[in-house]
Amino acid sequence: MPIVTCQNPICREFFNADACKLNIGQDKYCSRRCYNIVRWGSAEQRFWQCLIRCEHEQWCLYCCWLWIGTKNKKGYGILSVDGTPCLAHRYAWKLLHGYSIPDTLAGAHYCHTPACCNAAHIHPATTQENNAESYNAGRYVSGERNGSSKLTEHDITEILALRKQGLSQREIAEKYSVHQTTIHYLLRGRNWGHVLQQSLTS
Ligand SMILES: [Zn+2]
Ligand SMILES: [Zn+2]
């Protein structure tokens, strides 16, 4: 197998390429990740492209920066980072602070605008705090369901988002009236990849 250089200019790692694929102009990148970066831009580039910003200072305290890319049902921006759908406002916080909001905490908005990705408007909060704030803002959506415990693809997309927002498996299970192990296997499983794809493109 020929050893070639990854064509992603910020990677340039050597890797073993498939000689047949090389001959037909494929296998230019060491990984899917490098292919995506060159093809679609880095996550950070795509993040800024999907925002309407004001012309004030970096991370303006006053204006909301609205996400114009893909959103989930609740209106939160979704950004693909290394092939995984991430909530854009949590990504914004990571850009500003240099580290992620812990998985156990929600990324709460001071401005109560889910599509806002101005990190100056976002703070980590426990799920209870976040729910209380949302409730106070009059936007609380009840998780009540009528009997059925079968999860639809739509639910799964939502559950993945909730998990990223910091809800525990138990809290999610209660919300959807299913057993906690159902959520556990769902989150561990790989057979919902097509749902993830949909959540990125819909
Ligand atoms: Zn590479
Ligand atoms: Zn501003």
Ligand SMILES: [Zn+2]
């Ligand atoms: Zn805002």
